[in-house]
Amino acid sequence: MYVKGGTSDLLNIIGLWYSGSIMLGGFKNPKEALEYYKKRKKELEDKMEDLIARKEKGELSSEEFEQEKRKIEREFIEVMDRIAQLSYIAGGGP
Numbered sequence: 850m851y852v853k854g855g856t857s858d859l860l861n862i863i864g865l866w867y868s869g870s871i872m873l874g875g876f877k878n879p880k881e882a883l884e885y886y887k888k889r890k891k892e893l894e895d896k897m898e899d900l901i902a903r904k905e906k907g908e909l910s911s912e913e914f915e916q917e918k919r920k921i922e923r924e925f926i927e928v929m930d931r932i933a934q935l936s937y938i939a940g941g942g943p
Contacts, residue, residue, distance in 0.1 A: 879939040886931045893925045 876882035900921065904914045 879935050883932065883935040883939050886928050886935065890925070890928050890932065893921055893928060897921050897925075 876885065897918070900909070900914065900917050903909050904911075909917070
């Protein structure tokens with residue numbers, strides 16, 4: 850979405866974010882999205898615990914472990930960022 854009058858693309862993206870067009874995707878409201886991301890956080894925590902257990906059993910090499918660990922950590926950071934944002938939005942501020 851581009852707004853006439855010299856508004857930068859970044860400001861347009863921020864406007865979409867605040868309106869929920871980007872962040873909420875297919876969710877009805879911020880609270881629904883927040884619940885989804887909290888569940889996803891728990892799934893990722895369980896996945897990491899499973900990964901560590903598999904490493905300790907010798908089912909994974911150090912390289913395989915590090916690759917999977919990085920993938921999980923990357924998604925975990927994204928999920929935690931969404932949770933922080935949505936908590937702020939759903940709660941109406943700090």
